Amino acid sequence: MEYILSVATVAGINIIMALSFYAPFMTGQVSLAQAGFAAIGAYSAAVCTVKFGIPYIPAVIIGGVVAGVVGFILGIPALRIKGIYLLLLTLGFGEIVRVIFINIEYVGGAAGFPGIPYQENTFFYAYGLVLILIVCFERLRNSRMGRAMRAVGDDETAAEINGINITAVKLKAFAAGAFIAGMGGGILAHFQEFIEPLMFGVMHSVEYIVFAIFGGVQVFWGPIFGAIVLSFVPEFFRFVQAWRHEIYGALLIVMMIIKPEGVITNDSVRFIKKIFRGS
């Protein structure tokens, strides 16, 4: 039972991270910096609780805010560039963040930051945040800002011609993604009790992309679905556990070939809603 709870908790944190990737992705921005933002959030939150005795919830929120602010600042140059260039920028940024933490002795440097107070209710906090995010994304979907974000993701030029300030929209989406990732990092830090720069490498950012792309990027349920499935399945099949990453990789390739839109699409969401309404 404890084991399942721990797997489920990690899955919850993965959902948060997958959604953090999805927020800027909605506006067409592919970020490889999400693990870097998680690191910023994790270290900030841990410093808050360990060094300043700030309680858990505000510490996690501060972690999110710090990451969000850094995301906002990084977002400004990121706006000028697109596609592969943006990917490279976020990749470089993610690595720089890691190297910077290796060099800060105040938070343990390369040896890591031990003694972070354990939050035994992490499960509830993680899924509480997931619930809040679901409400936010659902509200966003049918809202002025949500439509603007999707419009920018679909066609920047057409969006701009129709009165959308694409710079502002993309910047907000990027900062929001960093904020979410920062909170995810803060929650992770207080679940693991120990963080080190290695935990936030580029490959983790890649993992969040896999969650989102596998689940589907047309609606936010896609990344949620992807994070849940890919967090649970490896835990329950030994074979899968051992070859987890290879399977992720193959899955990504196969998805790109046969179903690049992911498992959950607009149509499947409509279908499920229909069933629930019973019509």
Place this chain on the structure above:
Amino acid sequence: MILEIREVGKVFGGFCALQNVSIRVEEGKIHAIIGPNGAGKTTLFNLISGMFDISHGEIHYRDKRLNGLRPDIRAELGIGRTFQIVRLFPSMTVLENVMVGRHCRTHSGLLKTFFHFPLGESSEEKQIRNNAMQWLEFVGMTHRAQQVAANLPHPEQRRVEIARALALDPDLLLLDEPAAGMNPKETMDLDALIVKINGMGKTILLIEHNMNLVMGISEIISVLNFGEKIVEGTPAEVKENPAVIEAYLGKKRN
């Protein structure tokens, strides 16, 4: 006068797509721009709507100098447009596409989105939806409201695109070859739609290849050829002008 184009030029890496073009668009008119392919018509629209930086000259909208303003600000000032090749947001429904057009006339930000109470649709959202539905009705597309835009046949996509442009309450509407790829019946319907839009007091700047449409509805025509304005006048004047016949109509008749 709603729009004044003053000695405008556009250079693409040494190639001069537009040169010394001056056009004055009168308020409330249907003003057509014609010219052979590659004459620079679309480029002119791109300069007006702000997609490209202008190389020479100035563009004024009402009393505002447009040079250097972002496209979304120009939209907010009241310039709407459609594209030569329809550019709807493919992943959105028809209704959502038109609702996007309301963006710059409404205000809810992210926080308002997440934290509005009571639950359910906000009043602004309702207002956006109703307004968008009205424009869909105006162009006769309500029956498609819930369909994904990318799945519509081309002439209907064009109507949705016009509805989206109208949703931002433009005073000046730029239409880039709206009748391209349409059959005569569809073209006639479009013709009626353009006249109807103009009837609401909106100024229309129209690029069109279809001579019947242009001659029938426009009050003034500017002719571009190789990036320069060669002639300007009423449809009757333009039709008789030898330079135009040579540059454009002559080719068509062959």
Place this chain on the structure above:
Amino acid sequence: MFIQQLINGLMLGSTYSLVAIGYALIFGVLGLLHFAHGEVLMVGAFMGLYIILWTGLPLYIALPLTMVVTGILGMIIQFLAIRPLKKNFHLAPLLSTIGVTIILQNLAVKIFGGYGTRFPDTIAMDNIMLGPYMVSSVKLIIMGISLLLMVIFYLIIKKTKLGKAMRALAESHLTAGFLGVNVERTVFLTFGIASALAGAAGVMIGVSYSAISPFIGLTFALKGLVVMLLGGMGNVVGAMIGGLILGVAEVLSITLLPTEVNLQDIFSFGIMIIILIFKPTGLFGSKQN
């Protein structure tokens, strides 16, 4: 001292150039970022290592053998993970090659272990005096081989039919098709050549660092990407020069900057971010895409 460092930098840089050429070639011809390119290099490093360890063959035989193997690996990647993709999702090639990266890296961890493996000392490690400057013979050989490979590669691009086909494809796939270029085959061979160069870089990195791990792929992939940006996306000559510049800059930064902080790791990313922000077309102009 300065000249000494300059020579060291050029040596380091010449391996970066080899990696970056592959990126630039693939980006130039196909307009896509081959994310798994660094993993091909890593496989090359291990291949070279084990060929030398098991067969005792000298470097000058192990190197071309490795290049053949990685060249074939590159073509397999193209065949399995890129060719079958539909054209309608522009991120598909990137994500799919990220998939390849994950697979290769984790397989390598399973096969070779997650820790560093030592490269055997196949080349005498004496230092050579070049006038007043002391240079290690290994590094000299590496630089020689890298430069030789670059010259050969340059000749292939400029003189052969395949090279012309590649350049035509880089201009436009449509025109290349018109000109009778066999697009599929050219793309296939492009991956082969780019991957062979990455394999060579892998062997030489293994020899000069004397230890390799499954994670060097990412490290050198990042260096290669920085170099490609520096030289201009898709610009192969820019990649050659860019590699040398980065190599020299890195070596100088180690000597000139304070040593308490581990700055050289950030150094290349710093360069990358500065280029991305201020001059995304690189120093020598990039292919428009």
